[in-house]
């Protein structure tokens with residue numbers, strides 16, 4: 001998260017809006033919090049340039065509950081949905097959708113440990129096509145979104161607000177807040193309302209997106225702190241050039257990183273070049289016996305948290321929006337220096 005957002009959030013925990021109370025003890029029905037929710041939702045609309053048929057919600061349950069909420073709200077009885085299997089999270093979405101109805105896996109990268117983004121061509125009729133825009137664990141990302149005859153639904157948990165794209169091309173986008181927006185605890189839903197209310201399925205209150213829309217995302221107690229921090233981050237995104245500004249910032253970071261990866265003779269990437277993630281580059285040493293020495297070097301440089309997920313191994317240098325290009329350069333300098341010593 002941007003440093004200034006963490007500072008302002010910390011201040012709001014101590015005292016919010018000169019109310020003599022902490023943000024986390026005020027009523028979520030107070031005017032002050034209603035204003036926060038309203039601004040947060042409208043900043044999402046503004047930054048993404050959403051048309052009037054879209055609604056924005058901040059719910060709980062993480063993207064994981066979204067795996068189930070999406071088919072419950074969009075997949076009609078007796079119809080089918082198409083899913084792309086591009087990694088662990090996509091597989092999670094597929095598993096939960098199967099609890100709701102029939103789905104076809106129309107593209108699958110599991111044959112090569114999800115190191116690429118397979119193309120999608122739909123032959124049948126589907127209520128929607130579900131993709132995962134950025135595969136956090138494997139370090140792959142759609143560089144272009146598929147265009148098919150099915151409405152597009154996307155889990156954007158790990159790359160929302162990171163580059164320019166047209167959100168109006170999607171029937172539904174969902175994303176856990178905890179990467180590019182704020183602390184864990186809220187999940188963003190962006191819904192084209194024209195796709196809702198068609199399943200005929202009776203849903204419990206919390207799982208019914210229409211219910212949340214009718215109640216302005218306040219059907220029950222919202223995750224107050226997370227929403228507030230999201231609002232601050234969205235203000236930061238807006239002040240830093242919106243999607244265009246984030247695109248510029250993240251483009252530069254990934255260029256710095258991948259240029260070093262391609263130049264350095266000691267490392268290779270997990271993802272194929274055309275599918276490289278701007279958010280989570282995954283890479284390995286060519287010779288794993290050098291790992292202990294390399295690990296000591298990056299830890300000594302003050303870097304933390306770049307150990308790769310167990311299903312890929314090696315390293316993962318997450319470069320979410322708030323991370324500066326200077327931080328990326330600390331890592332590439334270490335990689336460069338390591339090659340100088342070992343090469």
Ligand SMILES: Cc1ncc(COP(=O)(O)O)c(C=O)c1O
Pocket residue numbers: 061062063064065089132134135136137155156157158176177
């Ligand atoms: C792309 C993607 N989808 C889903 C999830 C799961 O999100 P949550 O923990 O919010 O349920 C993650 C978490 O890292 C993710 O990266």
